[in-house]
Amino acid sequence: MLEELRTLVLFAEEGSIQNVARRLPLTQPAVTRQMQRLEDMLATTLLDRRQKPPRLTAAGLEVLARARDILASVEALKAFAADAEPQGVLRVGLAHGLSDASIAGAIAGAAAAFPKISLRLKTGWSAELNEQFERGQLDMAIVLRPADHQGPDALGTERLCIIAQAGAHLTDARVPMPWVLSPEPCDARQTLLSSLGGERHPLIVAAEIQDPAMQMEWVRRGHGLGLMPLRLAARGLPDGLALVDLEDVDLSLQVVALRSPHLNRLAKAVEAIAQTVGEAIKIEA
Template sequence: MILEELRTLALFAEEGSIQKVARRLPLTQPAVTRQIQRLEDMLAVTLLDRRQKPPRLTPAGLEVLARGRDILASVEALKSFTGKAEPEGLLRLGLAHGLSDRDVAEAIANAAAMFPKVSLRLKTGWSAELVDQFDRGQIDLAIVLRAGGSEHGGACIGIERLGIVTHEQAGQISDLKNAAWILSPAPCDARQLLLVALGDDGRRLSIAAEIQDPAMQLEWVRRGLGVGLMPMRLFGRQLPQGVTLVETEKLDLSMQVVVLRSPHIHRLTKVAEAIAGAIGSVVNQHG
């Protein structure tokens, strides 16, 4: 706050009148007067000799002006340094397992390549684990999956749409009551979403296999060994041969892709923004 008042005082010294300062900012004359009065209150000194018309700086005002100009110059130099300096250092990134695929990996690599002085420490995990590690300060940037309606801060950068796939010609979700499922191990984010979406039916799921790798999951589905739940963006515009998409009626099988970013990474903020933006582009392009 005090920086605004110091800038106003410096402008007053240049212009010599409240009216001219108001035109340059631009503010109303009463607003300019209040800024100078606030500065006087904060510093407990009289900056303007108001007995003169127009008012002039008092000796104390001249001293504050000199010191204030030094402060303003230092702030501008600091802005220039942080704005132009190339990011460098270590960025600790946590990525949800559900986003750990080739397209996302390529997007992260391309974004990181723009900052050769930055070392990236990347780890994958389930979203709840990554959020906990972020809260503990163990990672600087977390890209997690979250069901719509849940809250933990962060910014949504995309929507991950999931689909139920099977080898058989099952038309609707109701046709799969006795099906065996091929899912990632608990506490998989997509698996938890499926259980909530299915309600009571979710408690009776028969698990044929727990497989974390999506390519292996898909191969098991293609061979008719069970029903799977997968991100639709992995299929592009066409499902693989031997795989059918199940009509899920009104089930909401979408998740938000959310970024949690530490406020203490300073110059690495540019890197974090680039990585988050690249991941968001991949998800939204295929979503």
């Protein structure tokens, strides 16, 4: 009905169907059908067609006044929705591989700009977060995808590096080596398995540990090789650890931000979080 009301207002301003058609732009028959449709919906005659050109009837003038009020209210509502400060509960999922102080600081900084938002942040494996997002349990999910993922939802690349006990004597890369990894379905572990190919470097898991600090301690004690984000290793490795270079092993993942199509006011906060996380990855990488 809004389109029909707008056409009525234009008719009152222009004085003829022909001029209204030119402004919209529509054909004259299309404008005539809109006017007739509005008359049918309101069950009243709006135009006195005995006059040339037609003129608004008394009922038409009354509907015109109300139409202007309705359209003004709709525009005011649009402006309110667009400019209103984001508020309410924002449910965000973050992949385990990204749950470090750097990313946490980026999210906290972005959320702080919206004091009326109550943040609900949870971590999980990307597959789990994706399922929860699809079920509508999350408003936003920042997950990890294969390196070849393309699309507007990609925030940047997360590169992983291999770490080992400092001073450890590593044998030929063709000899299977033990690993200290997170449990399945860890995104980094899946990427490692894909990169090794299984034939050149069979994946031997010496220990499954989810906590990153405990993983590094196991690696430091020489129980196997480990993985960590290169952006964190670039700051300096903890004592007792060293980087390992395995040729032809690409351990890259795409960081992807999934956004609900029903964010409304929360959209500004979600976009701010996505932007700051993307910047943190690029700066740290």
